[in-house]
Amino acid sequence: MAKQIKQTSNKIIKLILIFLGITSLGLGILGIFVPLLPTTPFLLLSAALFMRSSKQLYNWLINHKYFGTFIQNYLYHKTIPWKTKISAITLLWLAIISSVIFIIEKIIFKLLLLAIAIAVTWHILSFKSRKT
Numbered sequence: 337m338a339k340q341i342k343q344t345s346n347k348i349i350k351l352i353l354i355f356l357g358i359t360s361l362g363l364g365i366l367g368i369f370v371p372l373l374p375t376t377p378f379l380l381l382s383a384a385l386f387m388r389s390s391k392q393l394y395n396w397l398i399n400h401k402y403f404g405t406f407i408q409n410y411l412y413h414k415t416i417p418w419k420t421k422i423s424a425i426t427l428l429w430l431a432i433i434s435s436v437i438f439i440i441e442k443i444i445f446k447l448l449l450l451a452i453a454i455a456v457t458w459h460i461l462s463f464k465s466r467k468t
Contacts, residue, residue, distance in 0.1 A: 357385035415466035
């Protein structure tokens with residue numbers, strides 16, 4: 337279960353956290369449609385920011401029909417749906433290989449991109465799979 341975090345009582349800090357949470361949520365939503373922009377980390381950041389600033393926004397987000405699933409799978413189940421794993425890894429490798437072949441010229445940067453792709457793939461595969 338998630339640890340209880342105390343909300344800030346400073347109104348200015350609260351407004352800044354809400355603004356950052358909404359911005360992060362927007363980037364997370366954009367990540368659903370833009371393959372290399374991650375969705376879950378931005379949604380997790382939004383949840384953390386809302387947890388510290390607005391209980392109402394936090395509850396809305398984690399119980400949301402679509403967004404809440406990303407957060408709950410990660411936080412409570414430590415799982416990533418199998419279909420999401422396949423999509424993420426496929427898009428990752430297509431983008432990395434395309435960049436290495438067509439865009440990046442220096443070998444050191446090509447090797448760095450390949451190392452990052454391997455690390456991200458390893459991380460994604462380290463999570464248990466969930467059918468739904």
